[in-house]
Amino acid sequence: MKTTALSPRRWIDACLQKALNALGGRQAPPTQPAPAPERLGAPPQVLGPLRLTLGTGCRVSDRITFSGRGAGDEVPELFVGRNVDIGWETTIAVGRRVTLGDNVRIAGRAVLAGYPGHPQDPAAWAADLPGANLPNGGTGVGDIVLEDEVWLSTGVVVGAGVRIGRGTVVAAGSVVTHDLPPMVLAGGIPARVIRPLAPNPSGHRL
């Protein structure tokens, strides 16, 4: 029997498209051609419309969810830089845009929550209405940026509208509700700076 081999890039595209078709979603064309990642677990679960750009040399583990649910007509966008690890059972929920810089490391069971999922009023969520009484114009949607070389340890939650500075490490189980500066160890709920991190001789921590 004759078989046709798919390149890794076409394999993930086909898997993503199949998942999207099954869910009634659509895959927007990427902003630039994304080269094949080096190592993939099972294809990530992709929910909703999402524009996805994946840099070279990324490793995406098993049981990952990428979801897109914007507040307007814009297609939510997840931009992943080069040489990024996304660990087991991590969820990235994109409201408008989530950016992961180069060399970012995300350990297992992290959640990047770029949209709230529900309004805060029970009558409104029971009626499946959009956000109310939430930040960012009532939508709760906010961009998330992990600058280059950020490391999120196991089980970290990052809220909407948060930017984490280059080279910063966030300790396990932390909830990041506000921006964090570059080159610090941060931790706790909510996450606060614990101590600065020394740069290595090349200029930054790797």
Ligand SMILES: CC(C)(COP(=O)(O)OP(=O)(O)OC[C@H]1O[C@@H](n2cnc3c(N)ncnc32)[C@H](O)[C@@H]1OP(=O)(O)O)[C@@H](O)C(=O)NCCC(=O)NCCS
């Ligand atoms: C980030 C991490 C590596 C930092 O380790 P470290 O540099 O040895 O830091 P320390 O253990 O010396 O702790 C420094 C301070 O931060 C606090 N701290 C450490 N982990 C913390 C956490 N998860 N939440 C809140 N505070 C924390 C410590 O209590 C300590 O505070 P103190 O000085 O008042 O006693 C570690 O905290 C961590 O999260 N490890 C898990 C890594 C992980 O998830 N790996 C999975 C594979 S990627």
